Amino acid sequence: MPNRTGKAPGGRGAVETRLLSAATRLFAEHGFERTSVQEIVDAAGVTKGALYHYFGSKDDLLHEVYARVLRIQQERLDAFADADAPVARRLRDAAADVVVTTIDHFDDTTIFFRSLHQLGEEQRREVRAARRRYHERFRALIEEGQATGEFSDAVPADLVVDYHFGSVHHLGSWYRPDGRLTPREIADHLADLLLRALRP
Amino acid sequence: MPNRTGKAPGGRGAVETRLLSAATRLFAEHGFERTSVQEIVDAAGVTKGALYHYFGSKDDLLHEVYARVLRIQQERLDAFADADAPVARRLRDAAADVVVTTIDHFDDTTIFFRSLHQLGEEQRREVRAARRRYHERFRALIEEGQATGEFSDAVPADLVVDYHFGSVHHLGSWYRPDGRLTPREIADHLADLLLRALRP
DNA sequence: CAGACCCTACCGACTGGTTAGTATGCGGAC
DNA sequence: GTCCGCATACTAACCAGTCGGTAGGGTCTG
Structure with a gap:
């Protein structure tokens, strides 16, 4: 039963956070399988003892990354889809936001889309189910229009x-x-393509 | 310098082919890193001696898969782009064909899009360059229109x-x-979305 | 207030199992 | 007889996960 120090009331401890972000960066950089547990703990400035104190396994770390990105994206989609605006506006906003959010959490989403098949059977089902809910919400917007x-x-x-x-x-x-377009510009263009494709 | 048996004048020997297709299937199924060389040779009905007789390394196998799919797709794109037809027609045909081809070579393309980052530095550059040529050809069609x-x-x-x-x-x-739509239907729909998005 | 006790957070050496790659041998075709 | 095409047995390296240990802050007790 992992910690909960007095220092950080709502969130995770400092070491736990460092481990998670080191893992995220390394997974995104070299891939899950090519990143050893030793590299992660070295990057976080701790040892294996600390990692296995907070996480059950290496797979567990990957799963945490997934859970985080899924939660964020679902919350944001819900907010945009529930807004009080014409459906075209809501769809455009949601479509653009997912692009910006994806870029803002680039390491997480890179891992997300690249490493799904590394997850264990059960965790993969879990992620798929969450992903399906997410897509269905998006689809409902399109069907509405x-x-x-x-x-x-x-x-x-x-x-x-x-x-x-x-x-x-x-x-x-x-x-x-360092590309030519800002995340916001890319998002607007991609959302534009979607809306253009949907014109009657 | 790999073989060239008298039996198969133009192509690869039977063992070489079996190894490559076993590797392709396993890579697509479990991912590159989670597939051991032993599993590949077992699936191909040979031993490691055979594999290392024909291929320099495990990475070499992956690279072969890439080279094959790149060659096929580039050839097909060139054929469609060079056709004698209005640009909208050529773009639509090319856009739909890449979908069908991708599905026809599903294992290869799954690996292709999932395992790029496993390749060594030099081979990755090589693949990227080929990929860029491919995209540029496609982009030229759009710019023409x-x-x-x-x-x-x-x-x-x-x-x-x-x-x-x-x-x-x-x-x-x-x-x-076993999905609802045939590859051809999916291809037509996706090409349709592209052309719709490009309407003035 | 002192000392006994304990519990959290973490350390770091170790292990059992796996893996890519190699060294050597051998049978059959030419 | 010799060389190609492969088999077999081996090794050196690596890696996820374990386990006994400990520092130090907190708490309970007399």
Whole structure:
């Protein structure tokens, strides 16, 4: 039963946080399998004892990264989808936000999209289920617009969802912080492409 | 300097082929790092001696998979881009074909998009360069249409390319052979989304 | 207030198992 | 007879996870 020091009332202890962020960076940089537990603890300035005090296994660390990014993205999508605005506006905002959020948590999302298959069977199912909820929420927005005739229904909504998240997923392959466009500009363009594709 | 048996004049020997396809299947199924050389040779019905007779290393096998899929896709893109037809037609055909080809070589492309970061530095550069050529060819098609006014230029062509290939890349995450749509239908829909997004 | 006790947080050496790659041998085709 | 195509047995390295240990702050007791 991991800690909860008096120092940090709501969150994690300092060592725990350092371990998690060191792991995140190294996983994103070299991949999960190519990162040894020793490298992680060295980068965090502690030893294996500390790691296994806070985490059950190396897989556990990976799972924590997933849980964090899933939670953040779901919360943000819900907020945008629940807003009081026309459906086209809500969809555009949500579509752009996921791009910005993905770039803001670049290491996490890189790992997320690259290492799903490393997770154990049960954890993978868990992540998939969360991911499905997320996609369904997004799809509901598109279907809403299709029902009112604001969006074309030439292409099935779930395919449109995969089309858009494909591009988000793909960001890890080409986005560079020193690139020509800012994250916000990229997000606006990608959201624009989605809305353009949905014009009747 | 690998073989070239009298039996298969143009291509590879039977053992070499079996090794490569066993490796491809296992890499796609469990990932590169989680597949041991022993598993590969067992699946191919040979021993390590055979593998190291034909390939220099485990990484070498991965690289072969990459080279094969790159060659196939580049050839097909060139054929479609060089066709004698309006640019919208050529783009649509090329965009749909890459989807079908990706599904037809599902194991190869799954590995391709998932394991790039496992490659050594030099081989990775090589693959990136080939990939860039590929994208540039595709981008040229879009720019051609933008120049004539047939396509909207609201979004930069290179972003549009990444948008589309994002969805192709992403296929490995959701496509299932027993799904509702045939590969051809999926391809047509995705190409349709691209062309729709490019309407002025 | 002192001392006994304890518990959290962490250390670091060790282990058992796995792995990529190698060294050597051998049978059959030419 | 010799060389190609592969088998077999081996090794050196590595790595996730374990385990006994301990520093030091807190708490309980007399």
